[in-house]
Amino acid sequence: MWKNKHVVIAMLVTPVLAVLAWFGVDSMVAERAQVAKPGETYPLVVRSNCRYDSGACDLANSELKLTLRPVDLSPQQTILSLESKFAIERATFSLVYGGDEVLGTIAPGDPLDTGAQMTIMFPAFAEPAATLRVAVTVQQSIFFAEVPVVFLRPDPNRPTR
DSSP states (O other): OTTOHHHHHHHHHHHHHHHHHHHHHHHHHSOOOOOOOTTOEEEOEEOGGGTTTOSOEEEEETTEEEEEEEEEEOSSOEEEEEEESSOOSEEEEEEEETTEEEEEEEOTTSOOSSSSEEEEEESSOOOTTOEEEEEEEETTEEEEEEEEGGGGSOOTTSOOO
């Protein structure tokens, strides 16, 4: 079998053709990224670091990437930092637990730390079973997500890379 040159060539060419077919089919049927239209709403993808006690939460939709980090966690207040490479026109946060909702909003008139970083303060910290609803306006388009608050309490014993 190994002495037949046709079999040897076929065994070398087949994996290359399979990989090329994989990328070819993907380029033909893959969904293309669309430009966000003003006034439309789009979901943000909640990255995996939001689901455990990481100390940060990344949200993304194509080129828009947001990072939420706890700045101050105390029984009286919770301060979050929102970072983005894009200018954020407005950001609205809502802590929801057991039907109760605590709102926090940052409007363009509010003082910002920088053009791409904002801080928000809530009256109190929610229980671990609570969720954080985030809505941001970027270039007149609204992006939203619902995030568990587990990431707010980083584990000091967790090894980092």
